[in-house]
Amino acid sequence: MKILFFGTYDAGLHPRVAVLRDGLASHAERVDECNVPLGASTSDKVGAVGGVVGLASLALRVLGGWVRLIARSFRHRRPEVVVVGYMGHFDVLLARVRYPRSTVVLDHLVFARDTLEDRNIGSGVARALAGWLDLAAIAVADIVVVDTEEHGEQVSDAARAKTVVVPVGVTDTWFHEPTDRSGPMSVIFFGLYTPLQGATVIGEAITRLRGEPIRFTMVGTGQDYSAVRDVVGDRPEVTWIDWVDGEDLPGLVAAHSVCLGVFGATPKARRIAPTKAYQGMAAGCLVVTSDTVPQRRMFGETVVYVPAGDAQGLEKALRDAQARDLSFEREASYEWARRHFVPDAVVGGLVEHLAMTHRSGRRR
Numbered sequence: 001m002k003i004l005f006f007g008t009y010d011a012g013l014h015p016r017v018a019v020l021r022d023g024l025a026s027h028a029e030r031v032d033e034c035n036v037p038l039g040a041s042t043s044d045k046v047g048a049v050g051g052v053v054g055l056a057s058l059a060l061r062v063l064g065g066w067v068r069l070i071a072r073s074f075r076h077r078r079p080e081v082v083v084v085g086y087m088g089h090f091d092v093l094l095a096r097v098r099y100p101r102s103t104v105v106l107d108h109l110v111f112a113r114d115t116l117e118d119r120n121i122g123s124g125v126a127r128a129l130a131g132w133l134d135l136a137a138i139a140v141a142d143i144v145v146v147d148t149e150e151h152g153e154q155v156s157d158a159a160r161a162k163t164v165v166v167p168v169g170v171t172d173t174w175f176h177e178p179t180d181r182s183g184p185m186s187v188i189f190f191g192l193y194t195p196l197q198g199a200t201v202i203g204e205a206i207t208r209l210r211g212e213p214i215r216f217t218m219v220g221t222g223q224d225y226s227a228v229r230d231v232v233g234d235r236p237e238v239t240w241i242d243w244v245d246g247e248d249l250p251g252l253v254a255a256h257s258v259c260l261g262v263f264g265a266t267p268k269a270r271r272i273a274p275t276k277a278y279q280g281m282a283a284g285c286l287v288v289t290s291d292t293v294p295q296r297r298m299f300g301e302t303v304v305y306v307p308a309g310d311a312q313g314l315e316k317a318l319r320d321a322q323a324r325d326l327s328f329e330r331e332a333s334y335e336w337a338r339r340h341f342v343p344d345a346v347v348g349g350l351v352e353h354l355a356m357t358h359r360s361g362r363r364r
Contacts, residue, residue, distance in 0.1 A: 001354070002079045003028045004102075006095050008065040009085030010037035012246050016109060016275070017085035019169040020145075020350075023343030024083070027351045032076055035085075036068045062090045073098055081105060081354060087112075089137045096140040103357055105350070106141035108134075109168075111154055118196050118268040119223060143353055148294040150271035164353045167298060168275050169346035170282040170337065173247070176254035178284035178330040184213040184237075185322045188253055188285070189260040190244070190276060193222035197274075198263030198290070203228035204311035205318065206238060214322055217256065219244055254283040257326055258318070261289025265309030273298040281337040286329045288317050302329075302336040 003024055011018045025031045038061065069091075082102045084092040086109040095104050112130035116122040122130065138144050138155060144163045146152045155163045193199040199222075206216055216238045218228070232238055244252055253259055259280025262269055273294045280287045281302065289295055291305035304321065306313035339345070 001028045001081060001358070002077075003031045003081045003083060004076055004079035004099075005031070005033045005035065005083045005085060006069070006073070006099075007034075007085045007088050007091035008036055008038035008062060008069070009088065009091070010039060011035075011085070012037075014086055015171055015246070016107065016168055018171050019343045020083060020085070020107060020166070020347060021343075022171060023169070023345075023347030024351070026344050027347070028081075032079070034069060034072050034076055036065045036072065038062065038065050059090065066091075066094050069094065070098065078102060080358070083107065084141070086110065089133045092137045092141055103142045103354065104140065105143045105145060105354075106137060107145045107166075108138065108141075108151075108155075109145075109147055111151070114154065114268055118266050119194055143350070143357065145350060148271060148273055149297070150294050154271075164349050166350050167341060167346045168273065168278050169341045169343055170278045171343065174250045174253075174279050174282040175334075175338065176250065176282070176284045178327065178334055180327070181257050184215050185258060185318075185326075186215045186217070186256040187258040187260060187318065188217045188219065188256040188280075190219035190249065190253070191222070191262075192220055193224040193228060194264070195224065195266050196262060196264040196269045196272070197224075198265070198269070198309060199224045199228045200231065201263040201309055201311045201314060202260060203231040205314040206232050206235070208311065208315040209318060210235075212319060212322060214318060215239070217241065217252070219249075219252070250279070250283055253280060253285060256285055257330065258321060259283065259285035259287050261287055261295070261303070263290050263306070263308060263310075263314060265290075269308060270294075277303065278337065278341050281333040282341065284330055284334045286321060286326050286333060288314065288321070298340075300336065302333045304329075 005021055009017050079102055082095050082099045083105045084095050086107045088106055092106045111134050113127050116127050116130050138159050145166050147168050152163050191197045219241045221242050261277040262274045270292050277287050277289050287303040290308040304317050306317045
């Protein structure tokens, strides 16, 4: 099977595409890439979709990338499978036109309308356009990849048969065997401070833990960043870092004992298993995250769960963790990630779906 990864995705910003690429490489005759990174983060894209003017601006930017994509695509003979990397709402439309006889796979990790609603941004018109974009992207794909069963339920009944669940997974660069830790327990959070992530819950928990021998590293900025800074204030046990390059982030996370997942109570927060939880486990941390069905399904009993939106519950979980030796729990978390979340493991369902699609001859 010859596979081509296609689109304006940026594997440096969004490592999910690298997980799919590395996983499929062990099952395919050949894997190539036709990639012109757009250089825009998820927040940039979501913010643009949140308004008609922003959406038009993003579309023009994408069109510029498409010109270069089309030119580069002539270097590749017609692939059997074309994988459109996340966020590929626009790119999948081009892939369908450029490769009409190939099996087009869309990694639909994010629903545009769902994200606007979760972040409470965008007008009614913008959300309607985002919903149309979701429907159009799903309609033209032969296979739609989602990360949880709950996200799969967001797909229309007509598209359900072509939808397959592929866990987010982690690239090999994230795996760091746990090492002994001395001194105060160290906790890290990294993210975009969105309502889904529940950063304000983390901020409240930090204030409740004043005086405990726990160090916190807070990486990133975003929607709720100012609110969290106002709640926490200037504290010597809390380090704030606005940005860490992707290649440096795994090592930074691995230098901590505990990695925080998500704690939001929004509907979307209850449908995901967050990337940072997969990454924290691979980095040898104990992960503390919200108690939701998809996370329990993915992570089993190898992480610590607290009620969504519950700062007091998070405070208690961290206080309890500080009082015990975390060596066994961190090792169990790391081993779970090694067994279940490496690229080759997570793509199993997609490989089976591709084989079934080709056997049945369901190709455009």
